[in-house]
Structure formats: structure tokens, C-alpha cells
Amino acid sequence: MxxxxxxxxxxxxxxxxxxxxxxxxxxxxxxxxxxxxxxxxxxxxxxxxxxxxxxxxxxxxxxxxxxxxxxxxxxxxxxxxxxxxxxxxxxxxxxxxxxxxxxxxxxxxxxxxxxxxxxxxxxxxxxxxxxxxxxxxxxxxxxxxxxxxxxxxxxxxxxxxxxxxxxxxxxxxxxxxxxxxxxxxxxxxxxxxxxxxxxxxxxxxxxxxxxxxxxxxLATRPLVDAVTLDPRLREYIVRLVHATRRPAEAGLSELAGMIEYGASPRGTIVLALTCKAEALLEGRDYVTPTDIKRVAPDVLRHRVAPTYEAEASGFDSDALVRRVLETVPVP
Structure with a gap:
């Protein structure tokens, strides 16, 4: 059980x-x-x-x-x-x-x-x-x-x-x-x-x-599910993902023409799961904003596609994700 x-x-x-x-x-x-x-x-x-x-x-x-x-x-x-x-x-x-x-x-x-x-x-x-x-x-x-x-x-x-x-x-x-x-x-x-x-x-x-x-x-995976993810952090995860789709709404108007497509809902789910696993590896039963920021680049970099204009300006997917993490306020 x-x-x-x-x-x-x-x-x-x-x-x-x-x-x-x-x-x-x-x-x-x-x-x-x-x-x-x-x-x-x-x-x-x-x-x-x-x-x-x-x-x-x-x-x-x-x-x-x-x-x-x-x-x-x-x-x-x-x-x-x-x-x-x-x-x-x-x-x-x-x-x-x-x-x-x-x-x-x-x-x-x-x-x-x-x-x-x-x-x-x-x-x-x-x-x-x-x-x-x-x-x-x-x-x-x-x-x-x-x-x-x-x-x-x-x-x-x-x-x-x-x-x-x-x-x-x-x-x-x-x-x-x-x-x-x-x-x-x-x-x-x-x-x-x-x-x-x-x-x-x-x-x-x-x-x-x-x-x-x-x-x-397999026996350890239920422990990941049991790690506490505060409702405010759940909202933070959703805001991060939405910022990759509609950056202007997140205060990132300079990225509005630089993202061809953002992360899918699967990215939201994976981000929530992986930050719980990160907390478990740290020996905690709760997630912190640091856990989310630590796993977010690996979760989002292949789910955020830069436009040609972004690449021409030196913005790859890592740079776009990094800018999102810097801008979206932490609860």
C-alpha cells in the first residue's frame, strides 16, 4: 500500500x-x-x-x-x-x-x-x-x-x-x-x-x-507520489509552462516572437513529478522552489522551440527557458 x-x-x-x-x-x-x-x-x-x-x-x-x-x-x-x-x-x-x-x-x-x-x-x-x-x-x-x-x-x-x-x-x-x-x-x-x-x-x-x-x-515510486507539492508551487509550475507558450502574458514581451511553440501539458506533469523526485533525493517530503528550478531546464529545453529569429539573435531553447525561470515570480 x-x-x-x-x-x-x-x-x-x-x-x-x-x-x-x-x-x-x-x-x-x-x-x-x-x-x-x-x-x-x-x-x-x-x-x-x-x-x-x-x-x-x-x-x-x-x-x-x-x-x-x-x-x-x-x-x-x-x-x-x-x-x-x-x-x-x-x-x-x-x-x-x-x-x-x-x-x-x-x-x-x-x-x-x-x-x-x-x-x-x-x-x-x-x-x-x-x-x-x-x-x-x-x-x-x-x-x-x-x-x-x-x-x-x-x-x-x-x-x-x-x-x-x-x-x-x-x-x-x-x-x-x-x-x-x-x-x-x-x-x-x-x-x-x-x-x-x-x-x-x-x-x-x-x-x-x-x-x-x-x-x-518500483517499490520506491509511490514515495515520489507521496511527496508534498504545495498548491502555490503547483500554480508556479503551471505559470512557468504557460510562460513558454504565451511569454507576453508572463511579462516576457521581448520573447513574444522568439518561441515557435512551448511546452505541452505533458511537460507540466513531468515537471511536477521530477521536482518531487528531486525532493526525495534530497531527503525531504516536500518540494521547494529550488527543486523546481533545478529540474526545469532538463524538463523544458526539448519542449520549447525557438523561432528562426531567436536563433539568429543567439537565443537557443536553453536561453529561453533560463529567461522564463528568471522572470516568472517565485511564490
Whole structure:
């Protein structure tokens, strides 16, 4: 039975989220730096939200995701997205048995707890469409028959910046299915020295053993729902999202011609869920405005599209979201 807000206290949070600290430590033994990346992956686990990771090659995106899957102990599948990938390579297909003339489904690699969709923006539109049903409905169709996906089910996709040769822009509908989009930067010099000491060797990679289980992850999600989100903060979240759609009404008249489209209602829902998960990771049973501001850039950056005029003026989606967060008053 899920705890109510009245039943949630510090001890319940500490016990229920103990595995998140163990998981953070396990990831930290393999992935140097990238604390924000690790935090975002934990939020995705706690909320069941898919995560899109963007950065140039070599920033440990794939390493972080594969390490996460091993540390949780769930089924893991890595899919290298390429221009010649077919939908059947992802979800599976029907196989003909000549002996009795029947067809039987052969399930694809999508039937795993953790899907690493590596370089997702290198695959064509048909493959993206095949992934869309799995991400939203947690089910796939093979030969007219629907099959549920395992729980938890999480797509953790990596993406190279669009200016990289051979990439496709993801459809807006699919981008909206990602709860978070995390943009990675190069490590600091001190972090890169640690990477050099740890990785510049012919020795076997660091072994990762499970520190938690998929069942523990699912058992913690009701705690996220039980975290208190004050009505004033609920209104604040709605105001933030509406400011991305009608900036002039939020006192952002200078952005009126710079936003092609703003965040969807799904963005509002995700922002409310992720700020609760952020509070839980901080050991609190209530959300603060800081929690909302901390997760908002990752929730909104891929849901706010700048116009051509905005891009020409140097305003990308991050700059637009940052301006909204600076302007909309905090309750």
C-alpha cells in the first residue's frame, strides 16, 4: 500500500530511498564527474521517465547507462541506431514455421528493463515511430498482436548534436515522450586527470555488481507520489509552462516572437513529478522552489522551440527557458 503524504516522514524516505545512495556510489566508481547526469538518471528511475542524453562522442553517455543497468540488476539491451536499422530490428517480427504453416512472434531487444538507444538520432523516421509506442504505451505490436513490456521499462537514449554529420532531427512527438533532456559538457581538468588514471590502461573494465533490484525501484515510486507539492508551487509550475507558450502574458514581451511553440501539458506533469523526485533525493517530503528550478531546464529545453529569429539573435531553447525561470515570480 502506497504511503500517503501524512505517513511520509524522514525515516520512511531514508529507508525507501537507501538504494539511490548505493546506486550513486556504484555509478561514481565508473563514471568520473557528471554528477548532473547521474542525478538525472536517478530521477528517470524514480519517475519512470525516459531520458535523452546529448553530447559529443566520448563523454561517457553509453558507459553511464550500461553501468546503471548493471547496478540495478535489470535486463539490459543496447541498440546501436544506424540509418539502415529496421523497425523489426527493434520490436521483433513474425517467424514462419514451414512444418505447420503457422506464424509465431519473435520478440526483439526492446523487451528489456533498460534500453540503451545509442545515437538515436542516426535512425530514420520509421524506426523512431516504432520506438514511440513502446515509450508511451509500454507495449509493442507484432503481427497485429500486442505485447506488454517488462517493468520497469526505461529508454535511455544518447544523441549527438544535430550539427554532427549523418543525424536526423527527432520528431517533436517523440521528443515530448522524453521526460528529461540532459546536455553534457566536457569534464573539468581535475576530472579528466582522474579519467586518465582510471581508464588509460589495458586492464579489464571495473566490474559492476547489482546494488539494488527492479523491484526496489518500483517499490520506491509511490514515495515520489507521496511527496508534498504545495498548491502555490503547483500554480508556479503551471505559470512557468504557460510562460513558454504565451511569454507576453508572463511579462516576457521581448520573447513574444522568439518561441515557435512551448511546452505541452505533458511537460507540466513531468515537471511536477521530477521536482518531487528531486525532493526525495534530497531527503525531504516536500518540494521547494529550488527543486523546481533545478529540474526545469532538463524538463523544458526539448519542449520549447525557438523561432528562426531567436536563433539568429543567439537565443537557443536553453536561453529561453533560463529567461522564463528568471522572470516568472517565485511564490
Amino acid at each position: 502506497a504511503p500517503t503524504q501524512a505517513q511520509l516522514d524522514a525515516d520512511t524516505i531514508q529507508r525507501g530511498s537507501a538504494w539511490t545512495r548505493d546506486l550513486t556510489d556504484a555509478l561514481g566508481r565508473v563514471v568520473v564527474g557528471q554528477e548532473h547526469l547521474v542525478r538525472s538518471l536517478l530521477i528517470g528511475l524514480l519517475t519512470g521517465g525516459h531520458v535523452l542524453l546529448e553530447g559529443v562522442p566520448g563523454l561517457a553517455k553509453s558507459l553511464a547507462v550500461s553501468t546503471l543497468a548493471r547496478a540495478v540488476g535489470g535486463d539490459f539491451a543496447r541498440l546501436q541506431f544506424t540509418p539502415d536499422l529496421l523497425p523489426s530490428d527493434l520490436v521483433g517480427t513474425e517467424v514462419y514455421h514451414a512444418r505447420d504453416g503457422s506464424f509465431a512472434p519473435r520478440k526483439g531487444p526492446i523487451f528489456a528493463n533498460f534500453i540503451l538507444a545509442d545515437e538515436i538520432n542516426r535512425a530514420p523516421a520509421k524506426v523512431q515511430s516504432a520506438l514511440l509506442e513502446a515509450m508511451q504505451e509500454r507495449q509493442v505490436s507484432i503481427g497485429g498482436e500486442t505485447f506488454p513490456l517488462p517493468r520497469p521499462f526505461l529508454v535511455l537514449a544518447t544523441q549527438n548534436p544535430l550539427e554532427q554529420e549523418g543525424t536526423y532531427a527527432l520528431p517533436e512527438a517523440q521528443l515530448d515522450r522524453f521526460a528529461l533532456k540532459v546536455v553534457l559538457d566536457y569534464p573539468r581538468q581535475d576530472e579528466e586527470l582522474v579519467i586518465l588514471d582510471r581508464m588509460a590502461s589495458t586492464a579489464e573494465p571495473i566490474e559492476v555488481t547489482p546494488v539494488t533490484s527492479p523491484e526496489a525501484v
